Amino acid sequence: MGKEPTQEYIQVQINTPRPYRWSTGKYLGKLYKEAKGHKKLVTNRCTKCKELVYPPQMVCGRCKVEAGQDWVEMSDKGTVVQYTYLIFPRWDPHLGEYYASPYPSATILLDSGLYLRSRLEEKDTQKLKRGMRVQAVWKEEGRGRGQDDIEYFRIIEEPEVDK
Amino acid sequence: MAERVGIVAVAQTKYHPNRADVNEGELVYEAIKQVLDETGLGYGDRGKGIDASIDCSQDMWDGRTISNLGVMSYVGAHLADEDKVCEDSINALYCAMARILSGHHDIVLVATHCKESQANKSIVENAAFDPIFLRLLGLDFLAAAAMQSTRYMHKYGITVEQCAKVAVKNRGNAKNNPFAQEPLDITIEDVLRSATLASPIRLLDSKPISDGACAMILARESQAKKLTKKPIWIMGASNCYETHYPGYRELADCDALVKAAKKAYSMAGITDPFKQINVAEISEEYSYQEMLWMEGLGLCQRGDAGKLIDTGVTKMGGQLPVNPCGGMLSGKPTVVAGMANVAEAVLQLRGEAGERQVPKAKVALAHGVTGICGQHQAVMILGHN
Amino acid sequence: MANRVAIVGIGQTFHKSKRPDVNQAEMANEAVRAALTDAQLEAKDIEAVVSANMEPFEGIYLPDHWMASEMAACGKSGFKVATGGTSGASGVIEGFHLVASGLVSTSLVVGFQKHDTSDTQAGMSACMTPVFGAGASTGAISEFANQALVYMEKSGAKEEHAAMVRLKADRGACRNPYAQLKLGLKGVEEILASGHLEWPIRILDFCPQSCGACALILASEDIARKISRKPVWIADTITVHQEPFRAGSFGDPTGRETYSQDVASRKLYKRNGITNPRKDIDIAEIYEPSTWEELMHYEHYHFCDENEGWKLIEKGMTEIGGEFPVNPSGGVLSTNPIGATPVIRVAEAALQIRGDAGEHQVTRDVKTAVATALGGCNWTTMILLRRSI
Numbered sequence: 001m002g003k004e005p006t007q008e009y010i011q012v013q014i015n016t017p018r019p020y021r022w023s024t025g026k027y028l029g030k031l032y033k034e035a036k037g038h039k040k041l042v043t044n045r046c047t048k049c050k051e052l053v054y055p056p057q058m059v060c061g062r063c064k065v066e067a068g069q070d071w072v073e074m075s076d077k078g079t080v081v082q083y084t085y086l087i088f089p090r091w092d093p094h095l096g097e098y099y100a101s102p103y104p105s106a107t108i109l110l111d112s113g114l115y116l117r118s119r120l121e122e123k124d125t126q127k128l129k130r131g132m133r134v135q136a137v138w139k140e141e142g143r144g145r146g147q148d149d150i151e152y153f154r155i156i157e158e159p160e161v162d163k
Numbered sequence: 164m165a166e167r168v169g170i171v172a173v174a175q176t177k178y179h180p181n182r183a184d185v186n187e188g189e190l191v192y193e194a195i196k197q198v199l200d201e202t203g204l205g206y207g208d209r210g211k212g213i214d215a216s217i218d219c220s221q222d223m224w225d226g227r228t229i230s231n232l233g234v235m236s237y238v239g240a241h242l243a244d245e246d247k248v249c250e251d252s253i254n255a256l257y258c259a260m261a262r263i264l265s266g267h268h269d270i271v272l273v274a275t276h277c278k279e280s281q282a283n284k285s286i287v288e289n290a291a292f293d294p295i296f297l298r299l300l301g302l303d304f305l306a307a308a309a310m311q312s313t314r315y316m317h318k319y320g321i322t323v324e325q326c327a328k329v330a331v332k333n334r335g336n337a338k339n340n341p342f343a344q345e346p347l348d349i350t351i352e353d354v355l356r357s358a359t360l361a362s363p364i365r366l367l368d369s370k371p372i373s374d375g376a377c378a379m380i381l382a383r384e385s386q387a388k389k390l391t392k393k394p395i396w397i398m399g400a401s402n403c404y405e406t407h408y409p410g411y412r413e414l415a416d417c418d419a420l421v422k423a424a425k426k427a428y429s430m431a432g433i434t435d436p437f438k439q440i441n442v443a444e445i446s447e448e449y450s451y452q453e454m455l456w457m458e459g460l461g462l463c464q465r466g467d468a469g470k471l472i473d474t475g476v477t478k479m480g481g482q483l484p485v486n487p488c489g490g491m492l493s494g495k496p497t498v499v500a501g502m503a504n505v506a507e508a509v510l511q512l513r514g515e516a517g518e519r520q521v522p523k524a525k526v527a528l529a530h531g532v533t534g535i536c537g538q539h540q541a542v543m544i545l546g547h548n
Numbered sequence: 549m550a551n552r553v554a555i556v557g558i559g560q561t562f563h564k565s566k567r568p569d570v571n572q573a574e575m576a577n578e579a580v581r582a583a584l585t586d587a588q589l590e591a592k593d594i595e596a597v598v599s600a601n602m603e604p605f606e607g608i609y610l611p612d613h614w615m616a617s618e619m620a621a622c623g624k625s626g627f628k629v630a631t632g633g634t635s636g637a638s639g640v641i642e643g644f645h646l647v648a649s650g651l652v653s654t655s656l657v658v659g660f661q662k663h664d665t666s667d668t669q670a671g672m673s674a675c676m677t678p679v680f681g682a683g684a685s686t687g688a689i690s691e692f693a694n695q696a697l698v699y700m701e702k703s704g705a706k707e708e709h710a711a712m713v714r715l716k717a718d719r720g721a722c723r724n725p726y727a728q729l730k731l732g733l734k735g736v737e738e739i740l741a742s743g744h745l746e747w748p749i750r751i752l753d754f755c756p757q758s759c760g761a762c763a764l765i766l767a768s769e770d771i772a773r774k775i776s777r778k779p780v781w782i783a784d785t786i787t788v789h790q791e792p793f794r795a796g797s798f799g800d801p802t803g804r805e806t807y808s809q810d811v812a813s814r815k816l817y818k819r820n821g822i823t824n825p826r827k828d829i830d831i832a833e834i835y836e837p838s839t840w841e842e843l844m845h846y847e848h849y850h851f852c853d854e855n856e857g858w859k860l861i862e863k864g865m866t867e868i869g870g871e872f873p874v875n876p877s878g879g880v881l882s883t884n885p886i887g888a889t890p891v892i893r894v895a896e897a898a899l900q901i902r903g904d905a906g907e908h909q910v911t912r913d914v915k916t917a918v919a920t921a922l923g924g925c926n927w928t929t930m931i932l933l934r935r936s937i
Contacts, residue, residue: 007569009568009569011568012294012295012298012299014294014298014299014607016286016289016290016607017286018226018282018283018286018287018607019282019283019286020226020281020282020283021280021281022186022226022281023182023183023184023185023186023278023281024186025184025185025186025188025189026184026185026189027189028186054794057188057236058188058189058192058237059188059192059236059237060236061235061236061240061241061791062241062791064205064206064236064239064241081795081801082694082697082698082796082799082801084690084693084694084697084746084747084748085746085747086745086746087743087744087745087746087747088743088744088745105690105693105694105746107694107795107796107799107801109795114794115794115795115796115801115802117690117691117694117795117796117797165550165650215787221609222602222603222604222630223603223604223609227604228602228604228605228632229602229630229631229632229923229924231631231924232632232924232925235789235791235924236791240789240790240791241789241790241791242788242789242790242806242808242811243788243789244786244787244788244789245631245787245789245927246629246631246638246641246642246787247629247630247631247638248627248628248629248642249603249610249612249627249628249629249630250610250627250628254627257627257651258627258629258642258645260649260651261642261645261646261648261649261651262645262649263649264550264645264648264649264650264651265550265551265644265645265648265649266550266648267645267648267785287609288609290607290608290609291608291609291610291613291614292614293573293614294571294608294614295571400651401625401651402625402626402627403623403624403625404597404612404613404616404621404622404623404624404625404626405616405622405623406616406617406622407613407614407615407616407617418623419623422623423625426625533610533613534610534613535613538613538616539610539613539627
């Protein structure tokens with residue numbers, strides 16, 4: 001895989017903190033406020049195509065027109081469409097860190113029709129099944145980060161949905 | 164006869180020190196919406212609407228990798244052509260122009276934004292300096308500009324009073340510009356009394372932090388004539404790099420600008436810029452730069468820009484008004500400034516510049532600058548015939 | 549008057565995971581010199597320089613400015629572009645338009661990335677809305693895992709097929725002096741024996757992060773015909789971006805999404821009289837960040853029908869000696885300096901057309917090639933190259 005260099009090279013190390021203050025704008029801001037203050041997910045529905053615009057945005061990217069202010073509160077229950085789980089924590093080349101979260105990740109179809117990528121509470125992979133019903137468990141202290149204020153989704157006792 | 168490239172609609176947001184009420188996409192949409200409404204255009208394949216969008220933003224200013232992710236919904240990029248240029252936005256226009264002249268596109272939307280309020284200017288600019296030798300000196304563009312200003316003033320005898328005159332002129336011009344951020348009634352003494360930021364640059368010699376966006380639609384000639392009664396033609400355009408290390412450059416002579424201007428003038432058939440250009444919008448991040456760039460643009464001989472300012476010919480009413488809009492000094496974000504200058508030039512040529520109108524303007528010059536002491540320069544000549 | 553444009557010079561660095569012996573400017577310079585030598589031109593013959601790089605990785609503002617001298621850009625026209633993974637292709641495309649438009653008659657396109665100096669974590673996670681990370685909460689690997697699961701279920705593909713893609717890439721890389729990862733894998737079994745990271749993804753399913761640069765010199769027809777014995781013509785280009793998928797960054801369990809690859813290839817083929825891609829095109833250099841992505845791309849670029857991608861690899865049709873070679877260079881799976889990668893795809897495709905690919909030259913005669921790129925949230929570019937037009 002290539003020889004190790006035999007020479008000692010000087011390297012310049014620069015660690016500069018880069019502070020930024022981003023404005024969320026009103027649409028994303030509303031998602032954050034509701035998540036933090038009321039443990040709810042909200043988003044807007046495009047008045048033209050009637051699809052949920054997520055994250056909420058002023059313009060519907062697919063229609064290329066203003067989406068409007070038709071706000072919908074998401075149900076916090078959904079169905080697991082797809083899931084996967086960590087087998088061996090290894091270096092994630094895209095995040096540059098050891099990926100060590102023990103929770104399985106899943107694609108969940110909320111009852112409101114929105115797909116969410118989030119984590120599942122149940123670590124025993126034998127108990128996981130497609131079509132399981134799950135419900136959001138919110139973090140105690142929301143940081144105002146919308147969906148990231150959801151800790152994970154918990155399996156609930158409800159008839160499974162045929163996927 | 165090759166078709167020319169026309170600008171059919173322009174829009175700017177009112178420049179503001181802190182648009183905390185909107186995110187980047189919403190800000191740029193304020194400008195995009197105006198040009199879409201004005202032309203009635205939508206997005207579509209060639210012949211059916213806007214067939215490409217060129218963004219211009221800087222990841223380091225936005226604090227976001229692939230910063231056009233923040234605007235893609237607003238420029239109609241879904242299942243469409245989009246690209247992003249990372250220099251001053253006048254270069255995004257140059258890129259769009261190439262797309263049309265190459266024969267591959269008909270109507271191109273160009274949009275730019277920058278929210279200087281969201282980042283730390285010195286830290287962002289410091290990251291432009293070569294990481295091996297220069298970065299750790301802790302320079303930003305202000306410090307570098309101070310060096311350039313010192314060199315320029317020493318070599319050609321430019322005075323701080325002449326720099327102050329530029330600031331007084333531009334801040335005063337801004338009163339006539341509804342988009343300007345900070346018009347001011349100031350005197351030369353006010354400028355000289357203001358706090359020194361980095362000698363010899365004082366507070367009133369430099370521009371305030373600004374948020375803003377600009378959008379315009381370019382079209383090939385046959386389409387342009389259908390889309391607007393007043394298409395403005397890009398008669399000439401070019402850009403140019405200089406070497407990076409300030410120590411290797413003659414900071415008092417902006418060679419990159421001389422080259423860029425030469426090419427642009429040659430394309431536009433301009434042989435005597437001072438006589439043939441009726442109005443000029445120049446990116447002056449610091450007051451001395453307006454003079455230095457005028458020399459690079461060949462509007463006067465090297466070293467004579469101070470005298471030019473003294474004569475008053477670049478004031479409103481003079482033979483060649485420079486920055487009737489108030490310039491960057493009155494508040495305009497980096498990245499956006501170049502395209503904003505083109506927007507102002509277009510308004511002037513259309514006779515739509517209101518109180519800042521230069522009467523009977525036929526040929527306009529717009530200028531954009533990027534990097535340390537103007538390492539990258541761009542020039543565009545516009546006309547309405 | 550619009551010009552026709554050809555590639556007259558090709559240069560790349562020997563891509564490695566670490567290049568402590570050079571800084572980024574020097575590294576890019578290696579590729580630039582190689583391209584100038586290949587074209588038998590000098591720096592003064594270049595009129596414009598278009599550079600491509602994702603600068604937040606290295607934390608550099610305006611890298612093209614720092615590197616102006618090393619990229620032969622002093623006194624020249626030009627600018628930098630960045631569109632995520634497709635940056636390099638955007639560079640080639642804008643370099644193409646500059647020459648085609650007649651604004652300049654030669655352009656130099658330089659793509660570069662030096663991952664050993666970068667803070668990858670900061671760079672990648674900063675792609676997401678700074679304050680909202682769709683999918684970031686589950687990590688990039690689970691996004692790829694999600695994609696693989698969706699594909700396996702939909703098409704019937706198995707893990708073996710992903711392993712076959714890695715094997716093909718490795719075989720190509722071992723024959724390509726410029727490629728980074730030369731693993732010398734013996735067979736699919738070796739790959740299947742390696743552990744999973746996250747079901748069903750293995751580390752061998754991913755591309756590496758490399759330090760490398762690639763440069764192309766483009767020239768107008770007049771100049772190309774004068775100076776080059778083997779100009780490679782850029783017949784057409786297309787860029788298609790898209791909104792993020794609703795149910796994941798890379799995978800689509802809903803089955804409702806339109807893929808930019810599909811839209812781009814349909815338009816490109818229609819405009820260029822390509823009705824049977826595997827016949828009308830001789831090879832493809834595609835941008836596959838993962839093995840599963842390559843199988844999906846076979847389908848989305850219409851090299852085969854839907855759900856048949858895994859059959860192509862199973863039958864060996866995309867091998868160097870196969871009916872329709874894909875990534876004979878080893879592809880992105882073997883070498884990935886992000887800013888340079890799409891330029892490398894074009895360079896490798898051009899080398900194949902010229903017959904200059906050495907040990908990884910494909911056996912069939914290459915008259916037409918397509919080079920693709922992938923970036924952002926599934927954005928696509930395609931560049932069509934021809935030996936003669």
